[in-house]
Amino acid sequence: MENNNLRNSLKNGPDENGNFGIFGGRFVAETLMPLILELQSEYKKAKNDKAYQAELSALNSTYTGRPSPLYFAERLTNELNGAKIYFKREELNHTGSHKINNCLGQILLAKRMGRTRIIAETGAGQHGVATATVCARFGLPCVIYMGATDVERQAPNVFRMKLLGAEVVPVSAGAGTLKDAMNEALRDWVTNVDDTYYLIGTAAGPHPYPAMVRDFQSIIGHELREQFLKVEGKLPDAIVACIGGGSNAIGIFHTFLDDNEVKLYGAEAGGYGLDVENGHAASMSGGKPGVLHGNRTYLLQNEDGQILEGHSISAGLDYPGVGPEHSFLKDSGRVNYVPITDKEALEAFQICTKLEGIIPALESAHGLAQVIKLAPTMDKEQTIVLNLSGRGDKDVETVGKHLGVEL
């Protein structure tokens, strides 16, 4: 029975080659193959090393402030007059988002592997800030690649990274967003293989990154299970998270994948709407499987296999791909991925701010918009948890612009 359950579990992926069904893999240049094989083996060792786990756990509690609280959003619940709404408050973490969970895990790994230089890509700047933070904490030089467009629309985060001692390199190729930053980070890595560790920020890229980042982020779901059982005496009826690359979502979903009574929703960036060509970043709702950045996954692309830029009001979701495990979970039907438009996210951003006194990141506001759609359709005894993955201080200027306010 036990074995049988394991075999049918959705949690078994990836296989040893990094495949989640047809998704995932290791589609990288030969120069990088030895590096990711080494990373795979070192990560495996670290995972079973009590000292490593203890160090990570101590940092999670004393540096990040874990566990992050589970908060009952009472006024939002009353307003929507449906299911009880809870927030898993990752935005209260040190550096303001879930990104720090992964960065701490990987920086300890980089240290173990004797790497002396850290590189990373960033979209909204949340991962860049988290990476710059752990690099400051461990005294390692750090280069952050960021699309030139994003550098402009996330100016406060750029300055934070610089204060933390990171070098921020604007990337002007393409549309100057996350995809282009990732290309440039990969080029850096191919060039500086001897000393450099590439600290990928989302659960995507070549194996072992998708599994490794998921593991570091899964602390969100593990805490939630315990907290929720304590408060409600049962599991939640629904969990909602926003999806760019999908690290906060896989982090909160993963432990619940085999609990079929828990419905899972991933809110993709619907931008101007799925019917607007190249006007959204919903790779699963509006793309098809392809190969980019080391993995096979759902991608926004044209009929010739050229990758599209995509669009989202949120720099963190503005990516034409998604982590391969999400592609697998989409095809398996376990997670329901839905597009949320810029406009819906903006509205949700304001509702949450006014009703709960919490300014959510525009990324998380996409999840919130799905909660706002979902809650009224559910009974009052039912429950929804939103992964409030980041705080919105960085987005105040962008939101102001969209509301016609000059700051």
Place this chain on the structure above:
Amino acid sequence: MSENRIKKAFEKCKHENRAAFMPFVSAGYPDIKTSQAIMDGFPQAGADIIEVGMPFSDPMADGPIVEAAGHVALKNGQTLQKTLNMVASFRQKDSETPIILMGYYNPIYIFGVDNFLDEAKKAGVDGLIVVDLPSEEDGELCLPALKANIDFIRLTTPTTNDERLKTVLKNSSGFIYYVSITGITGSKITNYDKVEKAVKRIKSQTELPVCVGFGIKTADDAKAIGKHADGVVIASVLIKALGDSLENEKATKQSVNSVLEIVRSLAKGVRQAR
């Protein structure tokens, strides 16, 4: 059964005691007509084997020069089918010079692997270099290509140690492409001796010819590398010359010749190496 053009080309060079010279053209840059004329002019200018770049939106192993050329080609409507058509057109005029397609996997995956191999074979393609398909992903394209009698040429790099080399050599065919540097196209070779050592190390483990690419910019580079390698690849320096000849991204009268002139000079370098 078509003869193996790649094998023949290397045999001919070996007979002449010199390295094969392999220039690169970015298909559709700055337009189909110009890139076709460059490709068609290569054999006369001294090319033994031709590499044709299939443009991709996100060429992670390429530097800014090759990337920008690909983006211009894509902007002008270049597609994988059009690139295959260029090869077919070349083949009508030249039945000897091997053609290697070089690029990234996604456009091929979307075209459909079987469909692509059929069309490539028909067009007269001899080999493939697909940057983001390491040995670990051989089932995707490498094995089907070998079955279709198209060589699958693999990259080895300074990070490929002896143990890894065994994995890389397995299922490799045509020749081995040694990437002379850790880095992207358009960088500069800094240490000829290191390259020579690496080439010798690889040659000791395979019967296949070993060619060197990335970072060869001058006739002197070509001469130095051609001393020990079985082939010398040049790319970025040609794309740069082509780019410099353009006016508002459009080809001029000088464009084709500006590339072929460099090809002639570097081909001469290779021929004087030994």
